[in-house]
Amino acid sequence: MVQRRGSDLTHHGPVRTCIGCRARTLPSELLRVVVVDGAVVPDTRRRLPGRGAWLHPDPDCLRNAEKRRAFPRAFRVQGSLDVERVRGHLERCWEVGRGIAPGPAGSKEAGRPVMSQP
Numbered sequence: 001m002v003q004r005r006g007s008d009l010t011h012h013g014p015v016r017t018c019i020g021c022r023a024r025t026l027p028s029e030l031l032r033v034v035v036v037d038g039a040v041v042p043d044t045r046r047r048l049p050g051r052g053a054w055l056h057p058d059p060d061c062l063r064n065a066e067k068r069r070a071f072p073r074a075f076r077v078q079g080s081l082d083v084e085r086v087r088g089h090l091e092r093c094w095e096v097g098r099g100i101a102p103g104p105a106g107s108k109e110a111g112r113p114v115m116s117q118p
């Protein structure tokens, strides 16, 4: 067990390291990803069990992570992992964030529960 010292960021709460650019930041800045059936999938609700890795929701960080083989290392697996679902997720987020694609309009419409009358 190695004691790590000198990480100032820990004073502000938990931090995570982006496996793409290695920057340490708050979990709220990052996307959690997990492996399901040999594929890396975005865990947007942070509810999936198992080992997670953290990545900026930025295609550049994904590319970096792939280039550095950060995914297999983060998940301690041999060989490569399929990241297509993460890529798709990031491309969607990225385009929405830059205003290229429309947001998920209507998906969060105020819920009007439809009561079925007896």
Ligand SMILES: [Zn+2]
Residues within 6 Å of the ligand: 018, 019, 020, 021, 022, 023, 055, 056, 058, 061
């Ligand atoms: Zn990053």
